[in-house]
Amino acid sequence: MSVLKVQNLKTHFFTPFGLVKAVDDVSFEMKKGKALGLAGESGCGKTTIAYSIMSLVPNPGRIVEGKILYNGRDLVPLNEEELRRIRWKEISMVFQGAMASFNPLFKIGDQISEAILTHEKVNKKEAMRRTNELLELVGIDSVRANNYPWELSGGMKQRSMIAMALSCNPSLLIADEPTTALDVIVSAQIMDLIKELRTRLDLTMLLITHDISVIAQTCDELAVMYGGKLVEKTDVSKIFTDSVHPYTTALIKAFPNIRSPKQDLEGIPGNPLDLMNPPAGCRFAPRCPHVQPRCMGDDPVLTEIAANHYVACHQWEEIYETR
Amino acid sequence: MEPIIVAKNLTKLYDLRSSFLESFFSKEERYLRAVDNISFNIMPGETFGLVGESGCGKTTTGRLVINTIRPTSGQVIFEGRDLSTVRERDELKKLALKMQMIFQDPYEYLSPWLNIKDTLAEPLRIHNMLDEEKIEAKVREVMETVGLTPQNMILPKYSYGLSGGQRQRVMIARALMLNPSFIVADEPVSMLDVSIRVGVLNLLRELKRKFNLTNLFITHDIAISRYMCDRIAVMYLGKIVEMGPAEYIINDPQHPYTQALVAAVPAPDPAVKTQEIPIKGRIPTSAGKLPPGCRFSPRCPYGESCKTEEPGLVEYEEGRFVMCFRPLKK
Amino acid sequence: MSYKKSGFNFRELYNIAPRSAKAMFIVGLTFSLILMVFVVVGPYITPQDPYQFSENTLGAPTSKNLMGTDNLGRDLLSRLIYGARYSLGISLVAVGLSLVIGLVLGSASGFFGGNLDRIMMLFMDAMYIFPSFIYMLIMVVVLGPGLWQTALAISIGRIPYNYRLIRSLTISVKERGFIEAERVLGADNWYIIRNHIMPYYMSILFVTVSLGMASGTLAISGLGFLGLGIPPPTPEWGTELAGGRTYLLGGAWWLVMFPGVFVLIAMLGFNLLSDGLDIILNPTVRRLQ
Numbered sequence: 001m002s003v004l005k006v007q008n009l010k011t012h013f014f015t016p017f018g019l020v021k022a023v024d025d026v027s028f029e030m031k032k033g034k035a036l037g038l039a040g041e042s043g044c045g046k047t048t049i050a051y052s053i054m055s056l057v058p059n060p061g062r063i064v065e066g067k068i069l070y071n072g073r074d075l076v077p078l079n080e081e082e083l084r085r086i087r088w089k090e091i092s093m094v095f096q097g098a099m100a101s102f103n104p105l106f107k108i109g110d111q112i113s114e115a116i117l118t119h120e121k122v123n124k125k126e127a128m129r130r131t132n133e134l135l136e137l138v139g140i141d142s143v144r145a146n147n148y149p150w151e152l153s154g155g156m157k158q159r160s161m162i163a164m165a166l167s168c169n170p171s172l173l174i175a176d177e178p179t180t181a182l183d184v185i186v187s188a189q190i191m192d193l194i195k196e197l198r199t200r201l202d203l204t205m206l207l208i209t210h211d212i213s214v215i216a217q218t219c220d221e222l223a224v225m226y227g228g229k230l231v232e233k234t235d236v237s238k239i240f241t242d243s244v245h246p247y248t249t250a251l252i253k254a255f256p257n258i259r260s261p262k263q264d265l266e267g268i269p270g271n272p273l274d275l276m277n278p279p280a281g282c283r284f285a286p287r288c289p290h291v292q293p294r295c296m297g298d299d300p301v302l303t304e305i306a307a308n309h310y311v312a313c314h315q316w317e318e319i320y321e322t323r
Numbered sequence: 324m325e326p327i328i329v330a331k332n333l334t335k336l337y338d339l340r341s342s343f344l345e346s347f348f349s350k351e352e353r354y355l356r357a358v359d360n361i362s363f364n365i366m367p368g369e370t371f372g373l374v375g376e377s378g379c380g381k382t383t384t385g386r387l388v389i390n391t392i393r394p395t396s397g398q399v400i401f402e403g404r405d406l407s408t409v410r411e412r413d414e415l416k417k418l419a420l421k422m423q424m425i426f427q428d429p430y431e432y433l434s435p436w437l438n439i440k441d442t443l444a445e446p447l448r449i450h451n452m453l454d455e456e457k458i459e460a461k462v463r464e465v466m467e468t469v470g471l472t473p474q475n476m477i478l479p480k481y482s483y484g485l486s487g488g489q490r491q492r493v494m495i496a497r498a499l500m501l502n503p504s505f506i507v508a509d510e511p512v513s514m515l516d517v518s519i520r521v522g523v524l525n526l527l528r529e530l531k532r533k534f535n536l537t538n539l540f541i542t543h544d545i546a547i548s549r550y551m552c553d554r555i556a557v558m559y560l561g562k563i564v565e566m567g568p569a570e571y572i573i574n575d576p577q578h579p580y581t582q583a584l585v586a587a588v589p590a591p592d593p594a595v596k597t598q599e600i601p602i603k604g605r606i607p608t609s610a611g612k613l614p615p616g617c618r619f620s621p622r623c624p625y626g627e628s629c630k631t632e633e634p635g636l637v638e639y640e641e642g643r644f645v646m647c648f649r650p651l652k653k
Numbered sequence: 654m655s656y657k658k659s660g661f662n663f664r665e666l667y668n669i670a671p672r673s674a675k676a677m678f679i680v681g682l683t684f685s686l687i688l689m690v691f692v693v694v695g696p697y698i699t700p701q702d703p704y705q706f707s708e709n710t711l712g713a714p715t716s717k718n719l720m721g722t723d724n725l726g727r728d729l730l731s732r733l734i735y736g737a738r739y740s741l742g743i744s745l746v747a748v749g750l751s752l753v754i755g756l757v758l759g760s761a762s763g764f765f766g767g768n769l770d771r772i773m774m775l776f777m778d779a780m781y782i783f784p785s786f787i788y789m790l791i792m793v794v795v796l797g798p799g800l801w802q803t804a805l806a807i808s809i810g811r812i813p814y815n816y817r818l819i820r821s822l823t824i825s826v827k828e829r830g831f832i833e834a835e836r837v838l839g840a841d842n843w844y845i846i847r848n849h850i851m852p853y854y855m856s857i858l859f860v861t862v863s864l865g866m867a868s869g870t871l872a873i874s875g876l877g878f879l880g881l882g883i884p885p886p887t888p889e890w891g892t893e894l895a896g897g898r899t900y901l902l903g904g905a906w907w908l909v910m911f912p913g914v915f916v917l918i919a920m921l922g923f924n925l926l927s928d929g930l931d932i933i934l935n936p937t938v939r940r941l942q
Contacts, residue, residue, distance in 0.1 A: 041516040041517075041518055041519070042487075042516055154377075183376035183377055183543060184376060184543060184544065184545070184584060184587045184588065185376060185583055185584065185587045186376075187587070187589075188586075188587035188589065191589065210516050210517050210518075211517055211589075212517070212591050213588075213589035213590060213591045214589055216589065216590065216591050216592060216593040217589045217590070217593065236593045237593055237594070239593070240591065240592040240593065240594065250518060251517065251518055252591050253521075254517050254518050254520065254521045255517070255546070255591045256546045256547055256549060256550035257546070257590070257591065257592075258545065258546040258549060258573060258585060258588050258590075259590060259595060262549065262550065262570065264525075265521045265524070265525065265550070266521065266525075267518070267519070267520075267521035267522030267523075267524075267525055268518050268519075268521075268522070269522075271486055271488070271489065272486050272488075272516075272519075
């Protein structure tokens with residue numbers, strides 16, 4: 001049963017300097033209870049997809065085409081009133097830079113309760129009770145509800161953000177770079193928390209990050225984006241061994257693996273894409289080690305090459321063979 | 324061979340008393356022990372790593388070594404000379420020709436008002452070296468070395484017109500302009516995208532080989548420190564808790580904190596599950612009251628006597644140091 | 654330094670500015686320049702002698718007296734053009750003076766900090782409590798009416814503002830990462846101040862000057878209106894306005910309206926100029942490049 005189905009989504013930014021095609025014809029599906037990790041460099045469009053799903057795309061951006069089907073219902077044409085009923089209650093989000101997302105003037109507990117009171121018809125006492133329950137759920141002593149944001153550490157703020165996102169029992173949670181600004185050990189603890197919450201609450205989750213390891217450890221499926229397009233999507237178990245798209249392979253190889261003997265790493269040559277002037281043809285072509293003349297002129301389409309394994313690459317057969 | 328850098332009992336304390344009045348009236352002293360009595364050597368030609376999470380004092384140590392802040396006590400000795408004795412303006416200037424720094428944030432540490440050409444020319448102009456023609460030639464030479472191309476497109480741009488990876492290369496190029504022999508790299512890749520990091524790290528390795536540089540490499544990422552460094556020192560709350568060759572420490576960490584750091588690194592291979600992290604709680608600050616005994620003890624799964632008695636940094640094997648009683652008992 | 658620093662090139666900044674900013678800048682600059690011309694060569698370009706009495710008292714605007722005449726038959730337009738050097742010229746002197754003082758004190762305070770900074774801040778904060786107009790009134794009462802006295806009075810009122818502005822600019826730049834990087838590269842304090850902090854001021858100062866002109870002119874006219882500024886028969890705009898009030902009910906609307914229009918054009922010109930400059934010189938606009 002698919003909870004979220006994104007079909008041919010195009011979100012463009014109409015800036016005074018030119019048109020930025022942040023999300024350019026992206027389609028994917030999320031099944032109930034599964035976690036999909038969306039990976040890519042900054043500027044590849046992954047955060048824009050999250051904002052598109054939440055209908056929070058900032059000016060001068062707009063969804064220009066496509067459908068976002070939540071339990072079969074298209075979110076794109078809905079008006080603000082209808083969207084408000086869906087936001088936070090059905091789909092909620094932990095934003096990037098959660099540390100800075102709390103209002104420093106109010107206590108944490110009050111801010112979480114406010115989220116509950118805004119969306120649900122409960123009284124203040126009930127909201128506080130739920131807040132305390134949520135804080136315990138994310139591993140924070142409920143006494144902390146009386147603290148102000150500056151009294152909490154980075155990890156605790158992140159947990160509180162997660163608590164706030166879960167406050168109205170959403171069925172879909174979007175987490176945008178939940179571990180990026182955190183220290184290694186705290187980061188690992190947050191990842192454990194996310195894993196635990198997923199199983200406990202049967203959450204469907206979209207995890208956005210540039211760090212593939214985080215996805216490898218917490219998600220079921222991986223989707224890789226480059227230059228506003230989806231270039232590969234498959235089960236997480238297959239990425240390490242079966243990745244086909246050269247960009248995915250490069251991303252995986254970009255990690256100094258601490259558990260295997262030391263070896264030289266290879267970076268990806270060239271510079272990240274300029275979204276205002278994307279090249280004709282495959283967007284990764286200028287940096288691709290497998291590039292062929294065809295790739296420069298012809299933009300590859302996402303094709304299913306094996307069970308639940310999609311790739312957008314002209315050279316996929318050659319790469320598959322030489323594995 | 325003499326070490327290029329010797330840090331001896333290096334300590335940096337910050338006065339936490341918040342106001343002018345409080346420091347006047349309050350007898351009690353409250354300090355942030357950012358760096359607490361650490362000692363280490365850096366040998367010529369080696370890359371020495373400082374690893375730890377935020378608040379451990381590694382950044383402060385880097386600033387002490389590069390002499391932008393002064394220690395509260397202890398010394399930094401560079402090429403045989405105690406840096407605190409260098410006070411003359413000319414002598415300080417000459418230091419810049421020998422030791423340079425690469426900073427973490429390639430946006431904040433490049434002037435938004437200078438184009439790349441002027442940014443790179445700046446070190447030469449500060450020291451009144453070379454005339455305009457030769458300056459341009461040198462700038463281009465260094466850009467070539469760090470792989471900043473196409474040159475003519477980049478030179479007139481400003482820092483915000485470049486990508487993160489390019490900006491960091493500009494930062495590196497700028498540090499190289501004066502031909503230093505010692506470079507401190509403070510988290511040079513943590514603000515870059517994962518796929519860009521490798522390129523910059525490999526560049527740093529290559530530059531080290533090419534110019535025979537000595538490096539102090541500061542990072543919170545122990546996996547990167549293993550890739551880049553010959554020896555590393557793991558820091559926690561201002562102290563060095565383990566020190567030795569990088570390879571040994573990663574493969575066989577002795578201190579419980581180091582063990583936790585290594586265990587916490589997520590593997591890109593989903594088949595390899597991250598191990599249980601054997602510690603609890605979050606990082607306290609090194610401000611105010613510290614626990615008696617080992618400062619890691621509140622989070623440590625082992626240990627009893629160290630809760631009251633603080634272990635020293637002991638060399639339990641040749642070249643390997645640890646601040647913990649456990650490895651010594653084995 | 655013999656080379657030209659790249660980031661402070663006005664033409665470049667102007668070209669990439671948004672159209673609205675360019676429009677504001679051009680309109681503001683035009684008005685301001687016209688008025689400045691009046692200040693400099695006013696006496697030579699008045700259609701008639703501003704002090705010349707005539708029989709045609711309280712005459713409505715005609716082709717001969719484009720803005721009418723006052724109660725002594727003097728041509729209003731000539732008087733107002735001539736008056737520009739008082740209303741604006743004094744403002745310019747006052748702004749310049751307060752700017753120099755604010756710059757020196759503010760940059761020292763911001764850069765060196767410490768007790769010097771603390772003491773000066775206390776002093777300036779104390780001054781800042783009172784509306785600047787009060788200082789001007791006090792100064793005028795103490796020093797008496799007159800050109801230099803008015804200039805001094807207005808300049809004192811403005812010093813705390815300039816001081817605080819420069820000081821906070823200095824502090825905000827001083828802590829930036831690239832300044833620390835300059836130190837590591839071997840630059841000493843003076844090099845940093847000369848090459849990285851001073852140029853930063855330049856872009857802000859043009860804005861401050863034009864804003865200062867606006868408020869200065871308003872202050873002078875205000876003082877004149879209250880009868881405290883430059884005394885008649887000098888045709889300062891505020892004085893003229895005050896004088897004209899008496900005849901308003903009698904139907905001589907031009908005696909009140911035209912001085913007001915001149916003040917308005919001055920205000921509009923300087924404010925538009927400063928707003929336009931603010932956007933054009935704003936480094937974050939460049940970041941969109």
